[in-house]
Amino acid sequence: MPFIEVKDIVKMYHDPKRGKNLLALDHVDLTVEKNEFLCLLGPSGCGKSTLLNMIAGFEKQTSGTILMNDKEVTGPGADRGMVFQQPTLMPWLPVWENVSFHLKLKGVGKKERREKAQEFIDMVGLKGFENHYPYELSGGMNQRVGIARALLLNPSVILMDEPFAALDAQTKMDMQEELVRIWQFHKVTVIFVTHSVEEALILGTKVAVMTHRPGKIRELLSIHLPRPRDVTSHLFNEYKRDILGYIREESKLAKAT
Incomplete structure (x- = not known):
């Protein structure tokens, strides 16, 4: 039985300015196995982040069902940790308090919170x-704080919405390596939204390529590459050529509609 099942998901938005409905996701089916690292890849506006937010429980589908461990997702839960494009830290709190903030909400004492936070820091x-406070850290370091905060929840799944998009190239490479290390150590399921084919291939055990809007899953590829991933290898670039081909086709179809 799949760990996460996305079954026949449709998402419709009402566009008041145009006075009509906008179909964002069109009968999406997707399965994710436990401890898998799935990258969602596709053109802007295809519904990647919308689908991620539905799995997180932040957004409701128009129709269809999302199951996790055979239980329907009806809202946010501690079994799903979220890392956003911007780390959304509280600037008035130091790193350890940002990491352990949800424990404070539960009434956990300062000493225990600090010890628990330290493990993930x-x-x-x-x-x-x-x-240190968030303003004293680099963008990559603040994203590490966001990842530590998500991990401290001890979730079964970490959902990541383009968390490295705003980082410079070197910091992005460092963060990708760090994330793979954490995923391998922590044995958690990851669903990661990205626009970058190369990033998806560096990170993913599977890559789901979405169509242009309305979004569907066009291809679901298992990535059989050794780690650490060599972006110059023949096999890496074969995968890259295939995926870029799908994306170019979708771009042409989008322009034709």
Whole structure:
């Protein structure tokens, strides 16, 4: 039985300015296995983030069902951790308090919160920055804080919405390597939204290529590449050529409609 099942999902938005409905997702079916690293890839506006938000429970589908562990997703839950494009940290709190904030909401004492936070601060490579504030950190370091916060929830799934899109090339490569290391160590399922074919191939065990709007799953590819991934290898570039071909076809179809 799949760990996550997306079954016949349709999402319709009402566009008041044009006075009609907009079909964003059109009968999407997708399965995700436990401990898989699935990358959702597709053109802008195809519904990648919308689908991710539905799995998170932040957004409701018009029709269809999303199941996790054979239970319907009806809202947010601690079994799903979310990492956004911007880390949405609280600027008035130091790193360790940002990481452990949800424990404070549960009434957990300061000493226990700090000990628990430290475990995940160390895991994401931020030892020594526990008392720094977000404005004192780089963009990549703030994303590490966001990842540590999501991991501390001990979720079954981490959902990531283009978390490295705003980072420079070197920091992005460092964060990709760090994320793979954490995923391998923590044995968690990851669903990762990206626009980058190369990023999807560096990270994913599977890549779901979506169509132009209304979004559907066009291709679901298993990526059989050794880690660390060599972006110059023949097989890596074969995958890349195939996926770019699908995306170019979708771009032509989008322009023709």
